[in-house]
Amino acid sequence: MHELTRHSINGIAFWRDDDLLAQSGITVAFSERTGGVSAPPYESLDLAAHVGDDPAAVEENRTRFLAALGLAGLQPRLTCAEQVHGTGIERVTEGLVGSGRSALAHTRPALAGIDALYTALRDTPLMLFFADCVPVVLVRPSVPAIAVVHAGWRGAIAGIVGDAARSLMALGGGSDLMTFTGAHIGECCYEVSDNLLSQFRSRFATLTPVCGRLDLAAAVAEDLVRAGVPMESQRRLDMCTADNTDRFFSYRAEEALTGRHCAIAAISGASF
Ligand SMILES: [Zn+2]
Secondary structure, three states, rough: OOEEEEEEEEOOOEEEHHHHHHHHOEEEEEOOOOOOOOOOOOOOOOOOOOOOOOOHHHHHHHHHHHHOOOHHHHHHEEEEOOOOOOEEEEEOOOOHOOOOOOOOOOOOEEOOOOEEEEEEEOOOOEEEEEEOOEEEEEOOOOOOEEEEEEOOOOHHHHHHHHHHHHHHHHOOOOOOOOOOOOOOOOOOOOOOOHHHHHHHHHHHHOEEEOOOOOOHHHHHHHHHHHOOOOHHEEEEEOEOOOOOOOOOOOOOOOOOOOEEEEEEEEOOOOOO
């Protein structure tokens, strides 16, 4: 059974599907915010290079996090996207590997204008960054192939998660797509305008009417069902970032100045 299990290694807490890793060599994980070296307001495992944190601290945090996952040797192949709340999806081919891997100088920048990455390359960790937006990892063990998606409200309403699912399905193989949704701002804390709420309700029929609040994960789940991913193939970590700022970064709860946790996926180079 595929479930996310919480681990804590050297103070670094993360959630991972251990069965998937054991069975197919595919890592799917979501980080928390502890165990890093960043100073406030980025304390402490800030993994993002674009939010004003000390680049050396971000580099050290990435090193520690990859080591905790057993992926230490893959840091040179870590691949990241710019994340502009758009709908851009990029397939990571060999020439793009390592984009945005480091906050320090002399490395290729994160892939511009992109909010979702996917690949069938082995030993190529895809990592995106979050503080309230919805992190989604998609996996096709039969290919094998992986995708990581950043879905704020703009991406969610535009259907970026369903589009990423269709991109993975286009790679052939069996009907084995499974998805994992990490911690994000919950309906409990995500107040939006009536106008935005009505836009979402007109697009996503399953959204339950709750006055002034939006359930982004429900919209993402419906988008995935439409793309051909049944609910039983979707896993969700139902934790609200804004209610748990001791464990996650929250853009809204921390008044915009904070770090980023991550979603990461990687296919092991070893044969399974
Ligand atoms: Zn909440």
